[in-house]
Amino acid sequence: MPNTTFLFFLTCLDNFGDKLSKEEPRIGVYVCHCGENIAGAVDVEEVRRFAEKLPNVVIARDYLFMCSDPGQEIIKKDIRDGLINRVVVASCTPKTHEPIFRRACEAAGLNKYYLEMANIRDQCAWAHWHEKKKATEKAKYLVASAVAKARLLEPLEDRYVEMNQNVLVIGGGISGIFASLDLANAGYKVYLVEKEPSIGGNMAKLDKTFPTNDCASCILTPLMVEVANNENIELLTYSEVESVEGSVGNFKVKIRRKQTWVDWDKCTGCGACINVCPPAARVPNEFNEGLDERGAIYIQFPQAVPRKAVIDIDACVKCAGREFGKPPKVSKDGRKILAPCEKACPTGACLRDEPRDPEGSILEIEVGAIIVATGYRVMDKKYFKEFSPSSPNVITALQMERLISATGPSDGKLIVPSDIKKYKEGKNAREPKVIVYISCVGSRSKRYHSYCSKICCMYMLKQAMQLKESYPDLDIYIFFIDVRTTGKDFDEYYMRCKELGIHIIRGKVGGINQLPNERLLVRGYDSDIGKPVELESDIVVLASAVEPSQGMEELSRKLGISIGIEGFLKEKHPKLYPVDTLSEGIFICGCAQGPKDIPDSVAQAKAAASSVMSLLSKGKMKVEPLIAEIDRDRCSGCGICEPLCPYKAITITEKRKKEKKAELNPALCKGCGVCVVACPSKAIKLHGYTFEQLLSQVEALSIELER
Amino acid sequence: MNVINLTYLREREKKEYGKRTITVIQEFGAENIAQCMQCGACSSICPLSISGFEWYNKKLIKGIELGLRDEFFDDPTPWACVACNRCSEVCPRDVNPFEVMFAMRRLMIEEFVIPPTALEALRSLYEHGHAIYVENRKARKAVGLDEKPPTTDSNEKALEELRIILKNTRLIELGLFPLK
Numbered sequence: 001m002p003n004t005t006f007l008f009f010l011t012c013l014d015n016f017g018d019k020l021s022k023e024e025p026r027i028g029v030y031v032c033h034c035g036e037n038i039a040g041a042v043d044v045e046e047v048r049r050f051a052e053k054l055p056n057v058v059i060a061r062d063y064l065f066m067c068s069d070p071g072q073e074i075i076k077k078d079i080r081d082g083l084i085n086r087v088v089v090a091s092c093t094p095k096t097h098e099p100i101f102r103r104a105c106e107a108a109g110l111n112k113y114y115l116e117m118a119n120i121r122d123q124c125a126w127a128h129w130h131e132k133k134k135a136t137e138k139a140k141y142l143v144a145s146a147v148a149k150a151r152l153l154e155p156l157e158d159r160y161v162e163m164n165q166n167v168l169v170i171g172g173g174i175s176g177i178f179a180s181l182d183l184a185n186a187g188y189k190v191y192l193v194e195k196e197p198s199i200g201g202n203m204a205k206l207d208k209t210f211p212t213n214d215c216a217s218c219i220l221t222p223l224m225v226e227v228a229n230n231e232n233i234e235l236l237t238y239s240e241v242e243s244v245e246g247s248v249g250n251f252k253v254k255i256r257r258k259q260t261w262v263d264w265d266k267c268t269g270c271g272a273c274i275n276v277c278p279p280a281a282r283v284p285n286e287f288n289e290g291l292d293e294r295g296a297i298y299i300q301f302p303q304a305v306p307r308k309a310v311i312d313i314d315a316c317v318k319c320a321g322r323e324f325g326k327p328p329k330v331s332k333d334g335r336k337i338l339a340p341c342e343k344a345c346p347t348g349a350c351l352r353d354e355p356r357d358p359e360g361s362i363l364e365i366e367v368g369a370i371i372v373a374t375g376y377r378v379m380d381k382k383y384f385k386e387f388s389p390s391s392p393n394v395i396t397a398l399q400m401e402r403l404i405s406a407t408g409p410s411d412g413k414l415i416v417p418s419d420i421k422k423y424k425e426g427k428n429a430r431e432p433k434v435i436v437y438i439s440c441v442g443s444r445s446k447r448y449h450s451y452c453s454k455i456c457c458m459y460m461l462k463q464a465m466q467l468k469e470s471y472p473d474l475d476i477y478i479f480f481i482d483v484r485t486t487g488k489d490f491d492e493y494y495m496r497c498k499e500l501g502i503h504i505i506r507g508k509v510g511g512i513n514q515l516p517n518e519r520l521l522v523r524g525y526d527s528d529i530g531k532p533v534e535l536e537s538d539i540v541v542l543a544s545a546v547e548p549s550q551g552m553e554e555l556s557r558k559l560g561i562s563i564g565i566e567g568f569l570k571e572k573h574p575k576l577y578p579v580d581t582l583s584e585g586i587f588i589c590g591c592a593q594g595p596k597d598i599p600d601s602v603a604q605a606k607a608a609a610s611s612v613m614s615l616l617s618k619g620k621m622k623v624e625p626l627i628a629e630i631d632r633d634r635c636s637g638c639g640i641c642e643p644l645c646p647y648k649a650i651t652i653t654e655k656r657k658k659e660k661k662a663e664l665n666p667a668l669c670k671g672c673g674v675c676v677v678a679c680p681s682k683a684i685k686l687h688g689y690t691f692e693q694l695l696s697q698v699e700a701l702s703i704e705l706e707r
Numbered sequence: 708m709n710v711i712n713l714t715y716l717r718e719r720e721k722k723e724y725g726k727r728t729i730t731v732i733q734e735f736g737a738e739n740i741a742q743c744m745q746c747g748a749c750s751s752i753c754p755l756s757i758s759g760f761e762w763y764n765k766k767l768i769k770g771i772e773l774g775l776r777d778e779f780f781d782d783p784t785p786w787a788c789v790a791c792n793r794c795s796e797v798c799p800r801d802v803n804p805f806e807v808m809f810a811m812r813r814l815m816i817e818e819f820v821i822p823p824t825a826l827e828a829l830r831s832l833y834e835h836g837h838a839i840y841v842e843n844r845k846a847r848k849a850v851g852l853d854e855k856p857p858t859t860d861s862n863e864k865a866l867e868e869l870r871i872i873l874k875n876t877r878l879i880e881l882g883l884f885p886l887k
Contacts, residue, residue, distance in 0.1 A: 535713035
């Protein structure tokens with residue numbers, strides 16, 4: 001039990017601490033130049049001289065880079081020589097450098113919590129670069145404040161908590177699939193949650209993929225099957241994350257499983273029910289991006305994993321008066337009156353009798369880490385009035401993928417979208433002769449999304465190349481603002497397109513007029529020639545912006561991770577911690593973090609999986625002892641702290657004498673300090689930030705500096 | 708009309724010319740024209756763009772790609788190229804814009820769209836071995852020089868060789884002027 005271990009620690013510490021703290025503090029102050037970063041604005045020597053005179057300071061030194069090996073060695077030597085028993089480093093941010101200096105203290109035999117840092121770089125030198133005198137003054141104050149706190153520091157010991165070895169992966173697209181497989185193959189139990197009936201995500205909708213033009217299904221389907229067959233992966237599709245509690249190592253997650261009305265243990269995915277669902281129950285097919293329709297009972301797509309049917313209860317027309325959640329009516333001759341889907345099902349998997357449960361069932365799981373891979377959606381064309389969105393032949397690029405896919409609405413035959421219905425009826429559908437692409441639709445726009453969606457240039461070139469190779473007589477015009485084919489093997493697509501005679505025109509289209517027979521008049525501008533251009537087209541493809549998937553904001557709130565202004569999940573550091581979040585134990589990957597192509601998504605997914613492995617493989621996790629402690633004698637049991645704690649670490653318990661008291665679970669406490677300030681009896685102490693320490697810092701900031 | 712109608716251009720290529728303009732230009736020697744990415748390096752140093760001609764190299768290439776053709780026939784730009792070759796030196800894609808300019812001249816000659824100055828230059832080349840020939844025998848004689856300059860013009864053998872070369876070009880088929 002980490003709880004008792006910790007209490008034992010504290011008891012030991014108290015004695016140990018008493019002994020040490022009786023020793024008069026002998027503080028060493030180390031002022032860092034950080035090259036020119038600090039020394040360029042702060043007079044380091046002046047700060048050092050000032051620090052030397054502060055109470056309890058026995059040594060003050062300066063060095064070019066305190067964090068370097070020789071810099072650390074200076075501190076270690078002073079500790080080993082018995083000169084100092086407290087350390088103040090005036091340098092940069094503790095966020096990145098505190099661990100380094102703590103290790104140095106520890107290596108020299110000093111309790112590492114006898115270290116205090118003054119950030120005279122980020123919040124001083126950098127911020128006041130052009131006011132050197134004032135910057136020096138501020139640095140002095142910050143050092144004085146740190147020294148004042150150092151005098152009152154107490155020795156603390158790290159504690160350890162057990163970490164749950166299960167992992168939750170949210171999102172079953174290519175990123176979620178790869179993250180799950182890597183973790184499962186390393187021996188971790190993975191819960192893979194996907195809101196759609198099948199995994200596969202957006203990649204399952206693609207026809208071919210850049211670079212190298214692999215067929216998306218050919219490379220994705222085997223992975224999906226591998227996920228389904230992997231005994232370490234529990235696949236939870238048609239499910240959503242309801243709530244998340246706890247913290248790194250010990251998350252408690254509720255998963256809401258939506259009602260399918262089909263018994264998936266019995267359903268074989270034969271599709272018999274789908275064929276009998278009547279035309280009246282047909283709604284736009286999400287998988288084909290609305291280009292055709294599906295029935296109320298449907299299997300998401302032919303290669304779906306799991307290949308199971310679900311009933312969309314909102315679309316169902318309740319054939320034969322067959323209500324949900326009730327037993328079937330009985331005819332005069334005593335036969336049950338069933339809906340066609342029920343009748344067609346050879347295994348009796350259709351569960352229309354099942355009581356209606358709009359909330360779905362809740363599954364509670366415990367995991368040590370979470371990976372968010374919720375992907376993206378593309379912007380709808382409806383926002384772009386200038387592009388005649390009401391025309392069926394103005395489509396998004398994802399719709400184009402469906403149109404040329406063998407599993408798409410026209411079985412991969414290139415026809416104008418306005419004739420899909422005709423095609424399905426077996427009538428002659430018109431083949432397009434001209435296709436126009438428009439880039440940056442909603443991207444690089446102050447009105448919609450200021451970012452570049454990154455993948456559009458490549459998929460436009462890919463589609464154009466694919467189409468021109470299959471239909472050489474097709475005329476394709478691509479209107480670009482800039483062609484961005486960054487990276488290995490990517491510019492080959494641009495060159496190939498040019499060689500194939502695809503027109504690449506620099507300049508954006510500003511308007512599309514609808515012509516008779518569902519044709520379109522495209523008005524563009526060729527900025528190379530400097531003249532407006534116009535042409536008639538059969539299909540216009542909009543490379544509409546990549547957006548965070550629906551519900552991202554809500555999910556981020558549940559997880560307690562932040563999203564950037566563009567709505568994508570925010571990483572801890574854009575360069576150094578690209579898959580970490582500020583919430584420890586929660587990682588992100590793929591398009592949930594920002595627009596990216598398949599290679600980058602897979603790389604991030606594998607990075608997130610390996611980050612989880614390096615976190616969980618230790619089994620136990622070191623937790624800083626900078627947490628709250630409740631003085632039971634002082635606690636009045638008022639209960640104010642309990643609901644305030646964001647980590648649910650405090651509970652009000654009745655123990656001896658039936659007295660109500662607050663109790664703190666140190667394994668859950670994060671040391672945020674909310675309870676400390678709220679406690680009216682000052683019964684809660686935050687180690688590392690005690691009232692005495694903080695007040696001494698404030699006091700030090702109010703001294704008069706010699707001028 | 709100031710608007711370029713791409714549908715019209717494409718139809719014209721298909722029905723009237725039977726070939727894409729870009730293909731014709733490629734056949735006339737500018738094989739790499741499709742490699743152009745309109746970076747504009749060639750136009751930054753082209754004497755034609757600098758001095759304000761309309762269809763300098765980069766624009767000419769783009770126009771050809773779009774299917775413009777007859778539109779160039781009234782334009783003096785292709786004939787104004789001084790063949791300095793700087794465009795080809797700086798092109799990052801080996802498009803050789805200079806070659807495009809000359810391919811356009813070839814197309815124009817093929818279509819008998821030849822400005823009088825160009826025709827005069829050809830005739831002069833054939834007759835004197837100089838594209839630009841200044842008739843100044845009297846002046847030369849007056850200052851004590853030979854009537855003809857000491858070039859191909861006065862070298863019967865060299866002139867004969869040059870004429871053999873020219874007779875072996877498309878000039879003989881086109882019959883722009885009598886090749887005596």
